[in-house]
Each structure stands twice: as structure tokens, then as C-alpha cells.
Amino acid sequence: MRNSGFVTRESNRLRAFPTGWFLICFSDELEAGEVKSIKFMGQDLVVFRTESGEACLSDAFCPHMGAHFAYGGAIEGEILRCPFHGFCFDTEGNCIKTGYGTKPPRKAKLRTWPLQEMNGLILAHHQQDWKAPEWTVPKLDDDEWTPLTHHTWELRANPYDTAENSVDFGHFSTVHGYRKTEILRPLHTDGPKLTARYAMDRDAGVFGNKNDLRAEFEITKWGLGYSCVEVEVPEYGLRSRHFVFPSAIDHEMLKLSLAISLRHVAHPEKINPLLRLVPRSVLHKLILAASMRGYKDDVSQDFEIWRNKIGIERPPLAEGDGPIHAFRKWAKQFDPSSSGEHDRVVSAAE
Ligand code: FES
Ligand SMILES: [Fe+2]
Numbered sequence: 602m603r604n605s606g607f608v609t610r611e612s613n614r615l616r617a618f619p620t621g622w623f624l625i626c627f628s629d630e631l632e633a634g635e636v637k638s639i640k641f642m643g644q645d646l647v648v649f650r651t652e653s654g655e656a657c658l659s660d661a662f663c664p665h666m667g668a669h670f671a672y673g674g675a676i677e678g679e680i681l682r683c684p685f686h687g688f689c690f691d692t693e694g695n696c697i698k699t700g701y702g703t704k705p706p707r708k709a710k711l712r713t714w715p716l717q718e719m720n721g722l723i724l725a726h727h728q729q730d731w732k733a734p735e736w737t738v739p740k741l742d743d744d745e746w747t748p749l750t751h752h753t754w755e756l757r758a759n760p761y762d763t764a765e766n767s768v769d770f771g772h773f774s775t776v777h778g779y780r781k782t783e784i785l786r787p788l789h790t791d792g793p794k795l796t797a798r799y800a801m802d803r804d805a806g807v808f809g810n811k812n813d814l815r816a817e818f819e820i821t822k823w824g825l826g827y828s829c830v831e832v833e834v835p836e837y838g839l840r841s842r843h844f845v846f847p848s849a850i851d852h853e854m855l856k857l858s859l860a861i862s863l864r865h866v867a868h869p870e871k872i873n874p875l876l877r878l879v880p881r882s883v884l885h886k887l888i889l890a891a892s893m894r895g896y897k898d899d900v901s902q903d904f905e906i907w908r909n910k911i912g913i914e915r916p917p918l919a920e921g922d923g924p925i926h927a928f929r930k931w932a933k934q935f936d937p938s939s940s941g942e943h944d945r946v947v948s949a950a951e
Contacts, residue, residue: 608759608912615759615852617938618642621793621824622717622724622738623760624846624858625658627751631723636681638671642727643851646714647671651679657692658714658725664696665709681711721749721860722846724827729937736793738823743862746842750889751860752897758855758907760847761932764825766903767845768797770923776902779803785817788924790931795822797924825935838867839888843896859900861892 608615625639625648636649638661645661647670661669663683668674673684680689680697687700694711715726715733719740726734766772768788773779779801786798797820802813819831828845844860863885869876876884918925933939 608761613759613762613911615761615849617729617936618727618849619760619825619935620728620937621826621935622726622734623826623848624856625716625723625725625848627749627858627860628656628718628721628723629748631656634676636671636674636676638669640850641725642849645669647674647681648723649674649676649681651676651692653679655679655692656716656718656723657681658716658723659690659694660712663688664711665706736823738827741829741842746862746864747885747889749844749860749862750893751858752893753856753858754901755850755854755856756904756908757853758847758857758904760825760849760855762907762910763845763847763855763857763903764822764828764932765925765928767820767822767828767830768795768923768928769925770799771919771921772903772906773801776906777803777899780813788927790927793824793934795928795931796820825932837869837871838865839872840864841892843892845900857900859893859896861889861896863889863892 623641625641626637631637631648631650633650633652633654636647639646639648639658646658647661648656648658649670650656659670659681661671663670663685665683665686665688668683668685670681670683675682675684677689680691682689683700688696688705688709689698690711691697692713694713696705696709696711699705717724717737719738720743724738728734770782770784773782780803782799782801784797784799786796788795788797790796798818800815800817802815814834814836817833817835819833820828821831822828826846826848830843830845832841832843833839841864842862846858846860848856848858850856866872866884866888869879869884872888876887879887916922916925
């Protein structure tokens with residue numbers, strides 16, 4: 602049976618876990634002093650936060666005699682203490698003391714993962730051969746933006762399909778019912794970064810309105826695990842950031858997280874005349890809740906397709922399809938099972 606890039610054709614299972622930065626959890630899901638169990642890229646890990654606020658991701662099992670840190674492990678200041686024999690580890694995985702006050706064994710080293718925390722996100726870097734990351738996801742200026750509202754599902758899917766979805770223009774009308782999709786700037790890639798800009802009409806039902814809305818979408822992806830779509834609805838003076846974070850749990854299951862942040866609403870009365878009377882903080886909450894409802898509905902329309910599809914290596918594309926070939930050429934760099942050859946800059950002349 603032929604294989605299609607990242608996935609096996611027959612079942613759409615991931616053949617290899619992709620390279621890049623992927624969401625571990627949102628910052629507000631991890632409190633100081635907390636140790637949480639997490640399954641990521643087929644491995645059992647723990648994510649924890651020290652008393653000073655530093656987040657750390659490490660193997661779940663103690664290198665001494667294998668206890669799981671999330672079951673009775675504790676944060677003491679800046680260290681993680683194992684529940685079994687009290688060995689303590691710093692955030693670089695060094696064993697700094699045993700539970701008996703004796704010299705820590707040299708080989709008692711806990712494996713930790715490269716982590717970055719910014720914009721309310723805790724992202725971890727995965728690379729099969731454990732090379733140091735060659736790039737990071739840049740921090741967004743979020744001074745005038747609300748904190749993230751977020752939602753997470755677990756489903757049978759892979760991060761390759763969910764990432765490709767946002768450049769699959771063909772399915773926007775058939776699956777999601779969007780109309781008049783127009784490409785404002787074609788797909789462009791530069792190393793791990795991919796951008797595109799397009800506009801389309803959709804119904805304004807989430808805001809309780811009957812008319813169609815014209816919205817513009819600026820997609821920015823950093824690898825397969827991070828996607829930010831800046832949405833502008835000129836009619837309402839509405840700007841929001843819609844994020845998607847697909848993170849592989851194992852070869853078959855995906856943790857798919859969505860988040861929304863809102864900039865400002867210049868014309869709330871156009872959404873609903875009563876909104877003029879509402880304080881700004883309440884207004885933001887209302888719009889975020891309505892946007893998240895609509896966003897969840899939109900994304901979940903793809904679930905049955907993702908759960909049941911197979912991978913097609915060379916799809917016979919038609920006019921009306923999106924820049925699928927350009928996307929796949931770019932995505933190859935994150936596939937450890939491919940040769941790793943890719944062009945640094947690809948413009949979507951398909
Ligand atoms: S297993 Fe962790 S200290 Fe012994
Ligand atoms: Fe979709």
C-alpha cells in the first residue's frame with residue numbers, strides 16, 4: 602500500500618510525528634505548583650509550573666525507579682519532587698538531591714523538552730532526533746487584545762489534515778457554506794512560515810443577524826502546530842484572532858484546540874443596536890462567546906471528514922481547489938520521514 606506523506610493511505614494514521622512547535626496547554630490551564638499528566642507525540646509526559654511561574658515539560662517517569670510524577674509528585678519552590686524516593690529535579694532535568702540527603706547519581710537525569718510560553722500559550726518543540734529547535738514562534742503584540750477564550754477537543758485526526766484545511770478553499774463552500782471566496786494574496790511560504798489572505802461571505806447567524814457578512818482572513822502558520830487567522834469584519838469594525846493548535850496525542854488521536862482573542866469593536870451598534878449601551882468588558886465577553894460558538898460549529902463541520910478520510914498522495918486537483926500542492930511542498934519540511942528537501946520560498950503558482 603502506498604503512503605501519502607505523513608500518513609498511511611489506508612487509515613490516515615500518522616507515520617511519524619512532525620517536527621515543530623505544538624501546544625501543550627494554555628497558560629491559564631497550569632497554575633504555579635501544579636504537575637499535570639499529558640500525552641504528547643505518543644509519549645507520557647508531565648507539564649509543571651514552579652512557584653516562580655516557570656513552566657517545564659518533562660518525561661512523566663522518574664529516571665530513578667520509574668514513578669509517575671503526576672501521581673503524588675510535588676513542586677517545592679523551583680524543583681519537582683518525585684513521590685517514590687523523594688529525588689528532586691530542576692527545570693533542566695538535573696537531579697539535585699535524593700530523598701535521603703545522599704549524593705544524586707550522575708545518571709539520574711530527567712529528559713526535558715524545549716518549551717516557549719507567550720501570548721497565553723505553552724508550546725513545546727518536537728523533533729525526532731532531539732536536535733535543538735532552528736526556529737521559534739514569534740510573540741504577537743497583544744497589548745490591545747483580550748485574553749484568549751479557548752476550547753479543546755480530542756478526536757481521531759492528524760495535524761497534517763487539520764493544517765491543510767485552512768488552504769483547502771474548495772471545501773469552504775461545500776462543507777462550511779461560505780460564499781464568494783476571493784483570494785486577496787496567494788499562499789506564500791518562507792521557511793516554517795506560511796501566509797495567505799482571502800475574503801468571503803458567510804451568514805451572520807452567530808450574531809443573531811440575517812444578512813451575509815463579508816469578512817477578510819489573514820492566515821499565518823508557523824509549522825503545522827500553530828495557526829493564527831486574523832479576521833476583519835469591516836462592516837462591524839471587528840478584528841479578532843482565531844487560533845488553531847493541532848497537537849498529536851499519538852499516531853491516531855489529535856488534541857485540537859481553538860482560541861479567540863478580540864481587538865476592539867468600532868461599531869457594536871451595527872451588530873445589535875442594544876450593544877451601544879453595554880460596557881466594553883461585557884461587550885467583549887458577549888462577542889467572544891458568540892464568536893467561539895460559531896467557530897466551534899465551523900470547525901466541527903470537518904470532523905466526520907477527518908475521522909474517516911484516507912490520505913491521497915497526488916490529488917487530481919481541479920480549478921476551484923486551493924493551493925494544496927504548494928501547501929504540501931511547504932509541509933514536507935516538518936515530516937521526518939521525507940527527505941527534508943524543500944524550497945525556502947515558494948509562491949503559489951499552481
Ligand atoms: S522513582 Fe523517583 S525517586 Fe525513586
Ligand atoms: Fe474546514
